[in-house]
């Protein structure tokens with residue numbers, strides 16, 4: 001994958017070509033300007049170990065500035081989308097903390113770790129390219145955090161979801177409690193799911209608005225997710241990236257602040273060659289205007 005700068009993480013090795021290579025993620029380009037990121041620890045049910053948290057952040061920070069990337073599909077390899085945080089790595093953290101005597105210093109270690117994990121999940125939302133999550137079978141704990149930071153969610157019929165953090169004795173702290181209420185817009189249901197860790201299936205997830213579409217199986221879901229990503233990738237990258245920026249900004253701001261924000265951006269963007277080109281294409285019924293890389 002072409003990038004303008006190198007990974008900040010020592011974990012993301014770099015191939016000879018300058019393309020980053022990840023141990024826990026598999027990256028492919030199934031269509032022009034479309035990237036497919038797969039969680040790729042299938043023998044561990046794609047459980048999030050420390051390396052995976054780091055690599056997700058690195059990957060999306062790379063894709064954010066890669067001019068060859070305009071939209072992204074994220075899915076999981078193997079039996080499940082993800083089993084959530086790797087429980088063995090949680091045990092290792094316990095051991096690491098046991099080696100430190102001072103509580104303030106233990107606290108700093110944990111705080112830095114949570115910040116890293118929060119930034120990992122938020123890297124999907126911060127990435128200006130739309131992210132489509134494609135979920136099959138289990139999407140547990142950190143998986144729900146991850147997909148609620150995506151723009152669009154599809155699943156196969158066999159998918160099931162769990163905000164399972166309470167079952168491992170913790171409050172979710174990397175995004176589900178902040179994003180899930182906004183995504184599904186039903187505080188009563190969110191609280192029920194978060195207080196109980198109840199498993200819910202694809203039909204319920206679609207009904208409550210977590211998913212926009214459900215497919216009979218994983219293959220048809222991935223095909224549809226890539227097709228959607230392809231459609232997005234044909235549009236002006238200026239228009240798409242600004243649309244995402246405005247949608248994300250508006251989630252946390254008043255209508256007026258959102259309008260002020262987009263007005264300031266569009267006073268530049270309405271002068272873009274993309275706009276002139278897209279308007280001309282509409283008038284001449286040219287279905288495939290070609291936009292410059294961004």
Ligand SMILES: CCC/C=C/C=C/C(=O)SCCNC(=O)CCNC(=O)[C@H](O)C(C)(C)COP(=O)(O)OP(=O)(O)OC[C@H]1O[C@@H](n2cnc3c(N)ncnc32)[C@H](O)[C@@H]1OP(=O)(O)O
Nearest residue numbers: 047083084085086087088114117138140141142164165174
């Ligand atoms: C600062 C922290 C921020 C982040 C917090 C995130 C929190 C969370 O993610 S909370 C959720 C944690 N995950 C779980 O509790 C998942 C528990 N596992 C399951 O519910 C099931 O295993 C699952 C539905 C994922 C799969 O079921 P299936 O029947 O297909 O497989 P199993 O026979 O149950 O499991 C196969 C082996 O995988 C091991 N395993 C499962 N999940 C994890 C995990 N999260 N981490 C590590 N290992 C896991 C399971 O123990 C089996 O191992 P073995 O018996 O040795 O074959």
